[in-house]
Amino acid sequence: MKQSFARYLPCLTWASRYDRGAAVRDSLAALIVTLMLIPQSLAYAMLAGLPPVTGLYASILPLVAYTLFGTSRTLAVGPVAVVSLMTAAALGPLFATGSAEYAGAALLLALLSGVVLLSMALLRLGFLANFLSHPVISGFVSASGMLIALGQLEHILGIAVEGENALELLPGLIVGLPHTHPPTLAIGASSLLLLFLVRSRLGNWLERRGVSTRAASNLTRIGPVIALLLATAVVGGLQLADNGVRVVGEVPRGLPSFQLPVLDPALLLQLLPAAVLISLVGFVESVSVAQTLAAKRRQRIEPNRELVALGSANVAAALTGGLPVTGGFSRSIVNFDAGAQTPLAGALTAMGIAITVLFFTPLFRNLPHAVLAATIIVAVLSLVDLAALRRTWRYSRQDAAAMAATMLGVLLVGVESGILLGVGLSLLLFLWRTSLPHIAVVGQLPGSEHFRNIERFSVVQSPKVLSIRVDESLYFPNARYLEDRVAELVGQRPQAEHLVLMCPGVNLIDASALESLEAIATRLHAAGVQLHLSEVKGPVMDRLRRAEFLDHFGGQVFLSQYQALLALDPQTTRHALERQRAPG
Known part of the structure; x- marks a missing residue:
C-alpha cells in the first residue's frame, strides 16, 4: 500500500527516513537558495514583462508542489531566464506589457504549460523531449542568453528600446545611446562590476583568508542580494527616483490569493503553441539538470514523474498569480552544493519567499530596474557557450549547422522561430543522414x-x-x-x-x-x-x-x-x- 502511494507521491519515499541531519542541511540550502531566488524572481518577472512581485508569487506554491511530486532531491524550481524570455515573446505581440490583459494571459500560459506537461505524463510522452537535440538546446540557450543580455541594456542605460530580436534591439540601443541617463548608468554599471567581481574573485579571496571552499562558494551566491541592498539604499538615500531612475515602486504585501485564469477559448488556441514549446524546453532543462545532479549521488529520477511535478508546479503558479516555471540550472547547482538532501529544501525556500512577501516587500520600493537588469545579465551570460559551436563543428558539421541555425534564428528572428528552425533542421539532417546509410x-x-x-x-x-x-x-x-x-x-x-x-x-x-x-x-x-x-x-x-x-x-x-x-x-x-x- 505504501509503495502504491509513493508511486503518486514520491515525497513519501524520503519522508519516512527523514532525520535531524537532513533537516539541518535542507534548512541551510533553503536559506542560501532563498537569498539567491529573491533577486532572481524579481528580475525574471521583469524580463517576462510582469510586475516584479509576480516572480515572488511564482516561487511559493510551485515549489511546494514540486516537493510533493518531484523525484529529484536537489532540483530547484521557479522562474528561469529562458522561460521568462519565451513568456515575453509569446505575450508581447498580443498585449501591452504591464497591462491587466498581459498578466492574465501569463496566468493562462502557465496553466496551459501545466496541462501540457500533465498530459504528456498521462500519455507517457516524455520521449518527445528527445526531439530537442543537445546541439539545438545548447544553441538556443546560448543565443537566448545573448538576446536577454542585449535586451536588458536599456535598463542599464536608462533608455527605452522596443524589439524582440537583435536586428530590432541593436539599432534602438544605438539611437538611444545619446539619451543615456547618467544616474541609471552609474547604478547599472556599478552593479554589473560588483556582481562580476563577486562571482569571479570573492570565492578565491575568501579561501585565501581561511574560509572553507564550500562556505566561500555559498557566500558568493548572495552577491545579487548585496547589490540589491546597496542599490536600494543609494536610490533611497539620494532620492534618485525623483531624478529619473526607474524603480520597482510599491510591491503588494501579503500572500497571493487563489484565482483561476480567465479561460478564453480564442486566446487558449493562440497560446497553445507557445505553451508546448515552453513545456518542452522547461522539461528538457529540468531533467538534464536533475539527472546530472542525481548521478553525482548515485540517485535516479523518473522523467514521467518529473512531468507530473513540473506540470503541478505550473498549475500552482497559474492559480497563485505567477508565471511559467521550471527547474533552474544555477539554483539547482547551488542547492546541491549547499547540501540539500531532499525536495523539502524547496518547500523551506518557498517558506522564505512567503515570509519575504508578507513582511519585507516595502524594502523593494526604491529597488532600481538597473540592478535587476544587472542581475539578469550576469546570470544569463554564464549560460552562453560559444565555444560549444566550435567543438561541435569539429565533431559533426551537421549538428553544428543545426546549432548555428538555432542561434541565428533566436538572435535574428525570435525565440520561438529559432527553436523551431533548429528542431526542423535537426530532423531534416537526421532524415538525410539516415537516407544514405553506410x-x-x-x-x-x-x-x-x-x-x-x-x-x-x-x-x-x-x-x-x-x-x-x-x-x-x-x-x-x-x-x-x-x-x-x-x-x-x-x-x-x-x-x-x-x-x-x-x-x-x-x-x-x-x-x-x-x-x-x-x-x-x-x-x-x-x-x-x-x-x-x-x-x-x-x-x-x-x-x-x-x-x-x-x-x-x-x-x-x-x-x-x-x-x-x-x-x-x-x-x-x-x-x-x-x-x-x-x-x-
Missing part, C-alpha cells in the same frame, strides 16, 4: 571468424559470395538507396552466386524496407544470385516472421556471417581461417 563490402580477417570492411582491413573475400554489411536501420527514407547500392555492387561482381546481407546494425525494418528486400530478392534471383541474411537481431527477426518474406525469398538466415560463409563457400572460408594459424 553500406560496406566485408571480408574475412585471416585467422579469425570476424568480418571487416574491405577498404579498411586486409581480408579474404569469397569469389562466390558477396558479403554486404548495413550499418543503419532500414526504413522508408533509405529503402530505395539500399536497392540501388545492392544493384551497383552485384553489377561489379558478375561471378557472385550468393549475396549475404549482414545486419548487426539494423534495429528496424519497416514496411517500405521490407518491400525493398522483396524487390532485391526478386531481381537477384533473376540474375542468378541468391539473397541471404545474417546476424539479424531478435526483435527484427520477430517482425520478419510475421511477414511472408522468409517463406518465399529462397535464402537462409544465418546466426553469424562466419556460418553463412562456411555454408556457402566452405573451402575459401576454412582456408582464410587457417592462413595465420600455420607455424611461423
